[in-house]
Amino acid sequence: MSEYDAIVVxxxxxxxxxxxxxxxxxxxxxxxxxxxxxxxGQGNTAKSAAMFRSFFYSHTNxxxxxxxxxxxxxxxxxxxxxxxxxxxxxxxxxSKPQYSAIEPVLKSMSEEGLPYHIYEEExxxxxxxxxxxISDDEEAQKMKLKDVDRAVFIPKAGxxxxxxxxxxxxxxxxxxxxxxxxxxxxxRIIIEPEEPLGIPDEPFFWQxxxxxxxxxxxxxxxxxxTVIAAGVWTNMLLRDIGVYFPMEPIKRQLFSIKALKPDLRxxxxxxxxxSEGCLPFTILxxxxxxxxxxxxxxxFWFSFGDHFPRAFKLEEDPQPEENFYRYGIYQxxxxxxxxxxxxxxxxxxxxxxALNTIDGQxxxxxxxxxxxxxxxSGSGNMKCDAVGRIGAALYDNQAHxxxxxxxxxxxxxxxxxxxxxxxxxxxx
Numbered sequence: 038m039s040e041y042d043a044i045v046v047x048x049x050x051x052x053x054x055x056x057x058x059x060x061x062x063x064x065x066x067x068x069x070x071x072x073x074x075x076x077x078g079q080g081n082t083a084k085s086a087a088m089f090r091s092f093f094y095s096h097t098n099x100x101x102x103x104x105x106x107x108x109x110x111x112x113x114x115x116x117x118x119x120x121x122x123x124x125x126x127x128x129x130x131x132s133k134p135q136y137s138a139i140e141p142v143l144k145s146m147s148e149e150g151l152p153y154h155i156y157e158e159e160x161x162x163x164x165x166x167x168x169x170x171i172s173d174d175e176e177a178q179k180m181k182l183k184d185v186d187r188a189v190f191i192p193k194a195g196x197x198x199x200x201x202x203x204x205x206x207x208x209x210x211x212x213x214x215x216x217x218x219x220x221x222x223x224x225r226i227i228i229e230p231e232e233p234l235g236i237p238d239e240p241f242f243w244q245x246x247x248x249x250x251x252x253x254x255x256x257x258x259x260x261x262x263t264v265i266a267a268g269v270w271t272n273m274l275l276r277d278i279g280v281y282f283p284m285e286p287i288k289r290q291l292f293s294i295k296a297l298k299p300d301l302r303x304x305x306x307x308x309x310x311x312s313e314g315c316l317p318f319t320i321l322x323x324x325x326x327x328x329x330x331x332x333x334x335x336x337f338w339f340s341f342g343d344h345f346p347r348a349f350k351l352e353e354d355p356q357p358e359e360n361f362y363r364y365g366i367y368q369x370x371x372x373x374x375x376x377x378x379x380x381x382x383x384x385x386x387x388x389x390x391a392l393n394t395i396d397g398q399x400x401x402x403x404x405x406x407x408x409x410x411x412x413x414s415g416s417g418n419m420k421c422d423a424v425g426r427i428g429a430a431l432y433d434n435q436a437h438x439x440x441x442x443x444x445x446x447x448x449x450x451x452x453x454x455x456x457x458x459x460x461x462x463x464x465x
Contacts, residue, residue, distance in 0.1 A: 041069045043432065044250060044260040046223055046274070048072035049082040050199065051417050052266035053206035054425030055410050059264075060213045062429045068215050069258065071251070073222035078203035081268055082418070084388030086291065086329050086340055088318055089419035090127050090194035092151055094142050095459040097398055097450065098416075099151075101423040104440040108422040109197060111441065118205055121198035125330055126310055127191040128165075128317035130373075132183030135322055142462045143189065156188040164309050165316075166300070171372045182372055183322050190310060190317065196329070199418055206425075223251045226263060226274050226407065248278075248407035262432060264408040269351055269389045271411055280404060281453070284412040285349040286389040289342035290357045292366065292382040296335050300376040305330055305337065321373060326366055328374075336383070339366050342390060342415065349392075357385035390415040398458045399424050401451040403431055427451060 042063070045056040048070050056070045074080055091106050093099040112118040131139065143153065158169050169185040171177040211217060229249040230240035240246035250259035265271050269286035296305040307316040316337075319328045329338040339362070362382060371377050393400060393412040399420060400412040410428040413420055423440045430438035430448050438446045449455040 039259075040250075041258065041260040042066035043068045043262040043264055044258055045070045045264040045266060046072075046251060047080075047266040047268060047270075047411075048074070048077045048207070048217065048219070049080050049266070049268055049417075050078060050203055050206070050421045051268070051411055051413065051424060052264075053077060053203060053210060054421040055264060055266055055428035056215060056425075057206045057210040057213075058422075058425045058429035059432050060210055060215045062433045064213060068210075069218060069260075070210070070215065071218045071221040071223070071253070071258070073220070075219050077207045077217070077219075078200065080270075081388040081390075082199060082203060084291070084386055085199055085418055086327070086338060087197050087199040087418055088127075088195070088329065089197060090191055092127070092146070092153065092191040092194060092463070093461060094146060094463040095398070095461040097458040098420075098461055100440065100444060100446060101399065101420040102416070104442055104444050105420055105422040106193070108441040109202075112205060118201065119198075120201050120205075121333075122195060123197075123313050123332065124192070124195040124311055125313050125315060126317040127194040128310065128319045129189045129191065130185045130320060130322050131187050131189065132322045133186035135183070136187045139463070146463075152192055154190045154192075156190065158184075158186055161185065161188045165307060166304055166376065167373055168375060169373075174372060176368070177372050180369065180372075182369065185322060185373070192311070194318065195311075195313075196318070197418070202418075202421075221253050221255055223253050223267075223274060225252045226250075226265075226278050227252055227257065227259070228278055247405045262406050262408060264410065264428070264432070266410040266428070268411060268417075269391045271391070271409065273351070275409065278407075280407065280409070282409060282412065283393050283395045283400065283453075284391050285394050286351045287343045287349060287392045288347070288352065288355050288387055288389055289340055289415070290361055290366075290385065290387045291338050291340040292357065292362045292385045293331065293334065294337045294339065294377065294380045295383050296337065298376070301337075301380070302335075304374065304376050305332075305335070321369065324369060326369055328370065337377075339370060339382075341366055352387075352389065355387040355389055357387045391417070396458055397461060397464070399427075399451055400453065401427050401431055401448065402453050408432060424451075
């Protein structure tokens with residue numbers, strides 16, 4: 038049985054970005070990507086809203102995102118890959134107490150040179166057909182919804198065609214000589230003693246041992262290094278071998294509403310915020326349901342991720358729930374945007390975030406020839422290139438990764454044992 042230099046488990050955006058940069062870093066290595074799906078990016082990557090924003094308080098988050106977004110721009114503008122970038126911007130709506138709490142954070146970000154624009158309530162109402170005063174509404178009171186006092190517009194933000202980005206990484210990885218194998222489900226990580234003694238059931242806890250590959254329904258695949266980048270499925274593999282990984286799956290549901298009525302069409306094509314001539318990606322005050330302008334579909338996407346008291350639960354094929362829209366999202370959105378009264382989804386789907394329960398930022402570490410990359414907490418798409426480069430640097434035994442634009446990043450800053458990340462104070 039032949040042994041690969043590395044096997045990457047997971048052909049989502051994080052797994053493919055990591056594999057691509059591993060192959061670029063060590064072109065002579067034989068690297069295999071495997072996935073239980075029938076194609077690349079068919080798990081939770083395909084179910085994302087594919088949004089990005091270069092606007093974070095944490096220097097760690099900002100570095101990971103901004104270098105990745107600049108890489109997107111490079112692919113799209115200089116190398117000619119059509120990623121269908123749309124610079125819609127983010128429009129973040131705040132109640133008065135929320136804005137008071139976040140104002141010092143915004144001021145410190147402004148001092149760092151991060152651009153944004155503040156809209157007072159009256160100016161916002163002039164630009165956007167929104168109901169900002171809802172506190173007198175009896176139903177809104179029962180739901181504890183708040184008036185919109187101000188909005189913050191973030192210009193360096195927008196959407197990307199995630200399928201096109203996945204295709205780039207997969208195609209380029211294979212062009213460099215990488216191998217891909219789909220319909221291959223991992224049953225377990227193979228652990229072997231470094232010095233076999235021929236004892237039944239070895240290795241024992243007193244033996245030095247290592248990850249030696251994976252056991253799949255199609256047979257054993259051996260590797261010098263095993264990379265787990267399987268998103269929410271990662272812990273299924275790691276827990277069986279006693280490796281700690283701070284991740285829990287949280288469900289997020291998306292519902293698409295067609296702009297069939299004139300007032301919805303007018304809302305979708307709201308002018309004055311961005312070069313796309315559309316409603317920005319809009320986040321409501323609390324609960325922070327978001328509304329995405331899906332211009333190619335002439336539609337809006339509504340979404341919200343699970344919070345207390347919803348369970349952490351891994352679902353193999355998560356499904357949208359009608360009542361989550363009818364009695365949840367719909368009831369909140371229509372208080373602020375009456376245009377959506379009587380609007381019903383024409384399609385819906387659900388996916389899962391791999392939530393880092395410690396600090397919400399990615400984790401990259403190695404233990405006994407096992408590399409783990411993930412726990413991106415819903416921002417994997419907008420951090421994928423940076424995280425992939427960090428994973429590749431770890432694979433190459435480098436202390437520093439060079440992110441796009443020659444930005445230096447300490448690899449162990451995303452580890453568990455030597456972790457050093459800045460606290461994020463601007464959380465959606």
